[in-house]
Amino acid sequence: MTRPPTILHVDDDPAIREIVRLLLEKIGGFAVTSVASGQEALAIVQRQPPDLVLLDVMMPGMSGPETLQALRDRQEHASLPVVFLTAKVLQSEMEQLARLDPAGIIQKPFRGEDLVSKVRQVLAGGRC
């Protein structure tokens, strides 16, 4: 039996954390770890790097882009695929995020099926 892909979800909203975890586990069958902040995410990645990081953009303390930058700054995790999950809609904001060159950007709200298929796409080495 192969080990399911591990996803690290970072979001300050506990409801979103729970829903995303359930969707990914129930629909996609992934192993999901949820944390509420960038610092925690960095600690987890340090300890036990996941296959993919789903990163909220607007978070108190360390924001999503800052967290991504921090990950990139660590040589060993520079290539870790990071997908932004964001409720932002403005074109300028999206362009700003795109400039950080994440593996993908998924807009909230999303269908569970879409989320799972996009995650799979990225895990398969693609972008979304």
Add this chain to the structure above:
Amino acid sequence: MTHRRPILALLLGGVLITISAWRVACRHEWRLSAERYATLVEHAANGLFLGLERESAAELAAIPAMVSFYDCSERVEPEEFDRYAASMMSRYPGLVALMWAPAVAPGPADALPAATSYPVQYVAPRAGQAAAAGMDLASRPELQAVVDAAVTDGEVQVRVLPAFDPQLGDGEQLVAVAPVLERDDRRKLQGVVLGLYDIPRLVQAALTIDGENGGPEDDFDLLIYPADGDRDRSPLYRYAATGTQPPSPIPLSEVQSELHVAHRLQSIGTPLLAVARPRALQPPAPARFFSWTVLVSGLALTGTLAGIFRTFAVRNRVIARLVEQRTAELEQANKEIAQRERHLQSIVDATLDGIITIDESGRILSANPASERIFGYSADELVGQPLTRLMPDRAAAQHHEGLAARLQDPEAGIVGSTIEVQGRRRDGTVFDAELSISELVGEGPRRFLGVVRDISPRKEVDQLKDRFISTVSHELRTPLTAILGSLELLRDGAFGPLPEGAAHMVSLAYDSGERLVRLINDILDLERLGTGRMDLHKTDIDAGALLSHVAATLQGFASRHEVRLELDPPASTLQVHADRDRLVQVLTNLVGNAVRFSPPGGTVRLGVQPTAGVARFSVQDEGPGIPDDFKDRLFAPFSQADAGDTRRQGGTGLGLSIAKAIVQEHGGQIWYESPQGGGTTFFFDIPVQPVDRPGVRP
């Protein structure tokens, strides 16, 4: 009026000069006339004098004739003398008396010294015999002198002497004396012959030689004076033509002061002075042709000059009035121009946008108060500076070289468009500005007008608005994500199958949640389209392929509504220049509507055809058509035919508004045809080539 004075002066002067010239001319004419007259008079008088000379010479010939008579005769008897003398006197009318006086030498017996005596022996006519016979000529000194002169000279001597015998005439007479020598001894004096001539008769004979009046003598008074007498004495004789009054006996001096011609009678040895005085002392009035010519020409010249002067004066006055009028008009025009200029200046001064003019090289020529406020420099500081001084360093460096060239180059698109730039204030702060550059039309070197608007406040508002929308959107989407996720998990049986009623409720809740998401998205779109802040990423798109893509995407949706989608692709490849995602959004909206409003079993046809530079898309349905009372507000936001319909049809009421805004943003237009009896076709045009739309920010 002042202009009349010079004309009057000219007239007066002209008339005065003319009159003076006229008078000079008159005098000249008179002088000429007088000279001519004098010449005429002289000629005529000389004619008279010639007659006088001839007659005098002829009459005086009587004396030598008597001398010859004595020379030829041995002895002259009294009868012989009388006879001969009578014949002489009858021949010569002036001769009134002849005398013979033998020379008697003083006898030796006389002791006293005595001179030769000349006792008159014969006298003719006989009437004078009594008075003169025996009279010794030498006894009268005046006669003695004549006799002596004649004897001494041996020639006839003539003198003017008073008549010495009333029997022999009165008044003053001519006395002619000639010596007679002895026949045998010519050295010895025999005697003297003496003739008395009556001056009036002599002159009369000379003047009436023709025996008639009408000769030149009729025009003259002839006055005879003793040649060497007192100039104040009266004339010896005054001649008057027949039937005329003799002239008054004026003295010689008086005559000489008038027009006259004097002549000494040569033929008788000049004892008489004949003076011819014309009856008409004044010369005849001259022909006044010259003076009148002078007068008339002078007056005419004066008149003409005055006329010309007046014409000029009038013209000058007209011109002066014109000039005055024009000057007034000009002043008025200047005033109006100044007013207009002030008006324009006040507009330029009052406007809130900065107005800056620059030359071809990008140097500032002028700046209005608003520019001073915006940039913090005074206009004086700005004029002459390059426009780049008002730009941040980076932009300035970029523009420094290129600005002039870009102003000149119509392709650069700087002139005639509005661009967003960054400005730099005096204190160094950088702000967002909108700059419209246009070329000023006029003479001379090219100039450009830049209108600068400080849009930093607007930018701030935009940013605030964006932040607000972003936040609202974010805050709405986050809970919606949780709601939709939860419902999806429930609906899909993540927690086991749901009772039938509950499953239905969950499904309803999920659909509503999705509609809420669409609504939020549509509102965002509409907001961005409405403010022109939606950026279109235009590329060349294959219209046919796009249509197929949309049909494929919506195939499932159509099937659920039991509606068939039919494609009506273009005959050949048709490309449009558009934002692909936005075009898909428009088509999806129109096809979605068409499907929703089609009855089960209906057909929706999608087509695109090239038409005059555009691609015309069409979406045709077999629905009920659009109600008449709804046609007006079909494209208005939140409008649906029936509010009750909304839920059933599942739209947000914003789709057509967004579609219209997107099409318009592409430079195209959207409309529909909904004939009576059902079925609606929506059309929209998208340009095939990129279009330049005014006001679009590059």
